[in-house]
Amino acid sequence: MSHFTYIKTKFRDKKHLVGALRDLDYSTNVPEEAGMSVVDLVVTNPDHAEDHPIVEAQISIASDIGFKWNQYQEAFELVADEQTWDLDIPVNRFIEKLTQQYALRCLLDSVKEEGFVVEEQQKNNVDNSIELVVTRWR
Amino acid sequence: MAQQISETIKFVIKQDGTVTEEVIGAVGNDCENLTKNIEKKLGEVQRVEHKASYYQNEIVNVEQSITSG
Numbered sequence: 001m002s003h004f005t006y007i008k009t010k011f012r013d014k015k016h017l018v019g020a021l022r023d024l025d026y027s028t029n030v031p032e033e034a035g036m037s038v039v040d041l042v043v044t045n046p047d048h049a050e051d052h053p054i055v056e057a058q059i060s061i062a063s064d065i066g067f068k069w070n071q072y073q074e075a076f077e078l079v080a081d082e083q084t085w086d087l088d089i090p091v092n093r094f095i096e097k098l099t100q101q102y103a104l105r106c107l108l109d110s111v112k113e114e115g116f117v118v119e120e121q122q123k124n125n126v127d128n129s130i131e132l133v134v135t136r137w138r
Numbered sequence: 139m140a141q142q143i144s145e146t147i148k149f150v151i152k153q154d155g156t157v158t159e160e161v162i163g164a165v166g167n168d169c170e171n172l173t174k175n176i177e178k179k180l181g182e183v184q185r186v187e188h189k190a191s192y193y194q195n196e197i198v199n200v201e202q203s204i205t206s207g
Contacts, residue, residue: 135147
């Protein structure tokens with residue numbers, strides 16, 4: 001039975017999330033790599049710094065931008081202050097680019113594990129999608 | 139001797155990170171098992187649509203039986 005499946009990507013795998021951030025050239029701090037469990041994100045927005053708690057995150061890319069594991073969603077969530085957001089692209093575009101890169105890494109890893117060979121990988125410059133064709137024989 | 143079967147999957151990762159997965163050439167229930175693992179790692183399955191070719195195959199079979207009958 002042939003079928004199409006539509007998958008909404010979630011940041012479930014820390015290794016691939018860190019890899020995707022580094023692919024996109026973000027300087028990424030992973031406390032686990034230094035033997036610690038979390039990094040403290042400190043809110044730098046002066047308007048409400050006094051009533052904002054410090055957030056413990058497993059990954060950070062700036063002093064107030066990071067990713068925290070949400071056990072209910074079973075996925076990492078972006079933690080950031082939109083008012084002090086100072087990356088080169090808006091927050092929505094950042095999430096999109098990161099999700100696409102994360103999905104590519106996840107797929108390449110998963111299909112290899114399942115014994116597939118990548119036949120084709122190409123970027124569509126019109127809609128910025130990435131096409132990946134994999135095959136296995138049995 | 140069993141014939142070798144190729145299983146091909148085409149993934150399209152859209153600009154917003156949503157993934158479309160199209161299974162080409164797998165037969166029977168294997169098709170569902172084949173992709174279960176991949177889907178588990180990647181995220182949440184939003185919906186599954188059967189391809190038009192699945193229904194086309196059924197029509198071809200009917201025509202063949204008429205011809206041979």
